[in-house]
Amino acid sequence: DCMRAHGVPGFPNPVDGHITLTPSSGVNPNSSWFQAASNACARYGPSTGGTPGPTTTTGGSGIPAAATPATWRGYSAWLAQRAATGQFSGAVLVADSHQRLLDAGYGPADRATRTANTPQTWFCIASIGKLFTAVAIAQLAQQHKLSFNAPVGDYVSGLPQAVGEHVTIANLLDMTSGLDNTVLSRHNPPPTLAAMVALIARERPQFTPGARFLYSNDGYILLGAVIQHVSGETYASYIRQHIFGPAGMAHTRYRIYTPDHVPGMAHGYALMGASLQDVSDMPQISNPSGGAYSTTGDLLNFARALLDHRILSAAMTRIILDPRVNSP
Numbered sequence: 001d002c003m004r005a006h007g008v009p010g011f012p013n014p015v016d017g018h019i020t021l022t023p024s025s026g027v028n029p030n031s032s033w034f035q036a037a038s039n040a041c042a043r044y045g046p047s048t049g050g051t052p053g054p055t056t057t058t059g060g061s062g063i064p065a066a067a068t069p070a071t072w073r074g075y076s077a078w079l080a081q082r083a084a085t086g087q088f089s090g091a092v093l094v095a096d097s098h099q100r101l102l103d104a105g106y107g108p109a110d111r112a113t114r115t116a117n118t119p120q121t122w123f124c125i126a127s128i129g130k131l132f133t134a135v136a137i138a139q140l141a142q143q144h145k146l147s148f149n150a151p152v153g154d155y156v157s158g159l160p161q162a163v164g165e166h167v168t169i170a171n172l173l174d175m176t177s178g179l180d181n182t183v184l185s186r187h188n189p190p191p192t193l194a195a196m197v198a199l200i201a202r203e204r205p206q207f208t209p210g211a212r213f214l215y216s217n218d219g220y221i222l223l224g225a226v227i228q229h230v231s232g233e234t235y236a237s238y239i240r241q242h243i244f245g246p247a248g249m250a251h252t253r254y255r256i257y258t259p260d261h262v263p264g265m266a267h268g269y270a271l272m273g274a275s276l277q278d279v280s281d282m283p284q285i286s287n288p289s290g291g292a293y294s295t296t297g298d299l300l301n302f303a304r305a306l307l308d309h310r311i312l313s314a315a316m317t318r319i320i321l322d323p324r325v326n327s328p
Contacts, residue, residue: 072102083107090266091117093296103296109266112278122251122265122293129254129290130220131302132239134173134320135311136227139242141169142316145230148173155226158201167209169226172219174324178205179218184289191256191285193235197225213327217289224288235288247305252294254286265293 072094082088089107093100105117140146146155152172153164163179171177182203183189183196190196200218207214224235231238236254244252259265259280267280286292305311312320 076102076104079104079106089117091119091121091123091296093119093300095300100300109264110260111267111269111276117266119296120251120264122253122262122295124259124265124268124284125290125292125294125299127217127290128294128299129286129288129292132243132292133220133223133227133288135243135306136235136239137169137173137223138312138316138320140227140230142313146226152222152226155229156197156222158197159222160201160204162204163201167205167219169223171209172216172223172226175213175216175219175327176210176325177216177219178207178209178211178214179203179216179222180206180214181217183221183287184217189285189287193221193224193228193287196221196287213325215327220289221287227288236286243302243311246311247298248301249294249298252292252298252302254292256283256285257293258283259293262293 075094076092079088079092083106086107089109091105092102094102103119105119105121107117109115109117109121137146141148146169148170149168151165152167152169153159155169156164163177167177167179172179179200180203183199186199190199200222203218227233227238228235233241239254243249244254259267259282260278265280267278269276270279271277284291284293306317309317
């Protein structure tokens, strides 16, 4: 299983505890890709299988036994093989608290120009941006400028009673508000936060707030409006000053942009029928529910700043990261 997962599709199953490689299987034991897969899977016996990447721990430390640069080279070889066959394209960064174990790009960032992905390539990070919004709300709660249990109408005016008086900040954060995706489901979403909130103000919750989980971009857009009202800053200015700056995220951008107009940015592709179509000419509107662009290095900086309690207290970090809702 491990060998096949590492790109050796014809690798045979064991028979009586033995594996026999024959020319008919199409497996060449002398090839570089076979050797890379063999090295990555050396720790697995024929009966145990396994998948790429370290999965076991050693001693009582909880640190992966295979979490070393040498082991991750096998995983890197697997990613490179996947990229060579068109099955993967992107950048991968793996780190522990002390060092980067894997930091590389694979496949093309732009198929037309054959520009390769690198650790410096910019990617649209989509809903990863919701983390910035959640941290910003937690910072303001930590400063006693808002309450998780307060209704959103305390901070955003013009909302219908069913939302303004009955949906709390906590409901918006954990996606139990009943709000859906009115804004981003439109063919041409409005470019300003105020116009987005005006659209959401026409919406009614699909169920009693707090009753269940429903993934909601609209909820996080409302949280962006809360941040603006409470902080007195624009959402963009707030996250740049209070999150990107302290976390050392010098290569993260929050703005309206068109990917193929941004030098060094990966193009996005959509499967149209049997072929991939470059869709990077479509404008992207960064908003509190996502859409900014960043690098793997900057996302590592964000994670370390959060877990090292440089942008939130330890207690507030636990509140934000602890599971709250069972989502489908």
